[in-house]
Amino acid sequence: MGAPQEDARTKVLYVLPFGQPGGAESMVSRLLSGLAGSVDASALLLDDGAFASSLRDGGIPVDVVPLPGKQGIARFPAAARAAAGRHAGVDLIHANGTKGALFGVLLARGLGVPIVWLKPDHFFDGRVARAIARRCDRVVCVSEAMAAQFGPALADRVSVAYPGVALPAGVEAVGGDPLVVCAGRLDPLKGFDDLIRAVAVLRDRGIAARIRICGPEDRMHPGYERVLRDLIADLGLDDRAEVLGWVDDYDAFIEGARLLATASKPPKPGRPSEAAPTVLMDAMARGRPVVAQREPGTVEVVGDAGTLVDDPTPERLADAIEPYLVDRDLAEAAGRRGRERAERLFDQRITNERLRAVYAELSG
Numbered sequence: 001m002g003a004p005q006e007d008a009r010t011k012v013l014y015v016l017p018f019g020q021p022g023g024a025e026s027m028v029s030r031l032l033s034g035l036a037g038s039v040d041a042s043a044l045l046l047d048d049g050a051f052a053s054s055l056r057d058g059g060i061p062v063d064v065v066p067l068p069g070k071q072g073i074a075r076f077p078a079a080a081r082a083a084a085g086r087h088a089g090v091d092l093i094h095a096n097g098t099k100g101a102l103f104g105v106l107l108a109r110g111l112g113v114p115i116v117w118l119k120p121d122h123f124f125d126g127r128v129a130r131a132i133a134r135r136c137d138r139v140v141c142v143s144e145a146m147a148a149q150f151g152p153a154l155a156d157r158v159s160v161a162y163p164g165v166a167l168p169a170g171v172e173a174v175g176g177d178p179l180v181v182c183a184g185r186l187d188p189l190k191g192f193d194d195l196i197r198a199v200a201v202l203r204d205r206g207i208a209a210r211i212r213i214c215g216p217e218d219r220m221h222p223g224y225e226r227v228l229r230d231l232i233a234d235l236g237l238d239d240r241a242e243v244l245g246w247v248d249d250y251d252a253f254i255e256g257a258r259l260l261a262t263a264s265k266p267p268k269p270g271r272p273s274e275a276a277p278t279v280l281m282d283a284m285a286r287g288r289p290v291v292a293q294r295e296p297g298t299v300e301v302v303g304d305a306g307t308l309v310d311d312p313t314p315e316r317l318a319d320a321i322e323p324y325l326v327d328r329d330l331a332e333a334a335g336r337r338g339r340e341r342a343e344r345l346f347d348q349r350i351t352n353e354r355l356r357a358v359y360a361e362l363s364g
Contacts, residue, residue, distance in 0.1 A: 009040040010363045013090040015107065017099040019049030019064070021216050021246075022185050023278050024096055024120040027142075027163040027351075032060065034352035039359065042090070044083060046072065046103060050216070063087070067103070076103050084110030091363040092116065094355075098124045098132065105135045114362040116140060116355075120163070122272045122297075125149055133157065137362050140355065143276040145296035159358060162301075163278045164351030168251075171287035171339055174332050175256035178325040180211045182261055183253070183279045186225050186245070187218040191263030191293070193231055197314035198263075200235045202322060209325055211237075214244045214253050254286060258331055259324045261291040262298075263312045276301050281346040284338030289331050291320045301346075305338030 014028060032041050032055075042061040045052050047068045056062050063086060065079050066072075084107055093115040095104030101117040108115035114137040119129065126149060133139045133150055139158045141147040150158045180199065184190045192213050202209040217225065225243055232241045247253045254260070260283035264273035272295040280290045280301050290306035292298045302308060307320040324331040 009038055010359050011040045011089060011091045012042075012359060013087050013093050013107075014041060014043045015046075015093055015095040015100045015104040016043055016051075017046045017097050017103075019045050019047035019052040020219055021049075021051045021054070023163070024118075025051045026278060027118075027120060028096060029054065029058075030164060030166065030348050031352065031355060032058070034348055035356060038356055042087070044087070044107075046099065049219075073099070073102065076106055079103070080106035080110055083107055087111065092137075092359060094118060094359075095136075096120065098128070101132050101136065105132070114138075116358055116362065118142075119146060119275075121275050122146065123267075125271065130154065138358055140358065141275075143297045143300050145272075145300050146275050159354065161351045161354040162276055162346050163281065164348035165278060165282045165285050165342065165346055166348050167285050167343060171335075172255070174288060174328060174335050175258050176328065177256050177258065178207065178209050179257045180209060180259055180261050180321060180325075181254055181257040181283075182211065182213045183250075184215045184262070184264075185218045186215050186228070186243075187221055188224060188227075189265045189267060189273065190215075191265050191312065192228055192243075194263045194312060194314050194317060195261055196228065196231055196235065196237065196241055198261075198317035198321060199240055200237060201314050201318035202325070203237070203240065205318070205322070207322055207325055209240065209321065211241045212244065212253070212257070213242070214247045214250075216246045250282075254283065254288070257283075257288060258328070259283075259289045259291060259306070259321065261317065261321060262293065263309075263317055264293055266295075272297055274298060280306075281342055284335075285342040285346065287332075287335035287339045289324050289334035289338060291317065291324075303337070303341050305334055305341055 044063045048064045093104045093108045095101040096118050116138045117136040118140045199209045199211045228243045266273045275297045293312045294308035294310050309316050309320045
């Protein structure tokens with residue numbers, strides 16, 4: 001009998017900036033689940049929280065190096081040197097977000113391993129992003145629109161992998177109830193207030209619209225859920241709107257919905273608000289039409305599966321939502337197109353294979 005073979009799985013250390021759940025964190029969770037057979041994963045988080053706990057519950061070894069906020073960046077060099085001593089033996093580093101990449105580059109140098117930077121958002125686009133990319137072995141962008149900023153000079157190290165969603169085996173018909181659902185971190189920039197006001201506009205037009213919002217609290221905006229509840233009361237929408245906070249059963253949340261809507265606002269003029277919103281892909285995978293703000297990432301995701309809104313004021317959002325509420329056949333047709341698009345582009349298995357190939361190439 002020969003000697004036992006060593007575990008051939010690639011040892012990947014995931015450097016993650018946030019301990020609380022969000023879109024980028026959900027992408028990592030799905031990726032870890034999909035790559036479980038080929039990757040020996042561990043995680044280093046720069047903050048603790050519910051997301052860190054979920055990784056532990058899933059059997060992922062978690063090392064928390066608490067460096068929250070901008071003030072933590074000054075401590076990166078010393079913290080990276082210390083972390084290198086605890087993580088010897090990994091084959092490569094997968095860093096999420098700009099903050100994760102800044103720490104990950106220092107850690108990768110200390111360990112002498114390659115680094116993959118997954119860029120899930122538009123923070124620090126342009127010169128800063130290109131400077132970080134030059135220090136990484138591969139940059140994985142979540143949309144072609146995001147990848148375009150790196151230009152020909154960095155094209156050999158830039159890849160695209162959509163966030164990816166699990167495709168339900170069957171797709172239920174759109175709900176008969178005129179229900180609009182919205183999901184995301186409870187952050188003022190997500191535009192939930194404008195969507196609530198859009199429902200008030202529809203009510204005033206005689207449309208029996210309802211809205212349901214879910215999402216985790218944002219650590220930078222504690223108490224925002226209360227702000228939204230107060231707005232609902234002020235507009236007299238208590239019987240038409242509800243804010244649920246975090247929900248464990250997303251299938252139950254979206255069940256019966258006519259469509260999903262987003263109305264994110266740019267953090268700064270001229271900067272896109274979203275890169276490739278997973279909530280849109282997830283709704284499309286479930287055969288729901290979508291309404292979203294028009295910008296490069298959402299154009300790329302939505303295609304012909306919904307309606308894009310320029311300058312999404314409450315009135316314009318109401319204009320985009322109304323046709324799907326009054327015409328169920330229209331909603332079902334857009335939902336079918338969205339499902340086909342999700343199958344072709346956003347299947348989580350496609351994302352898994354693209355990242356698996358990147359890992360294999362860099363780890364040799």
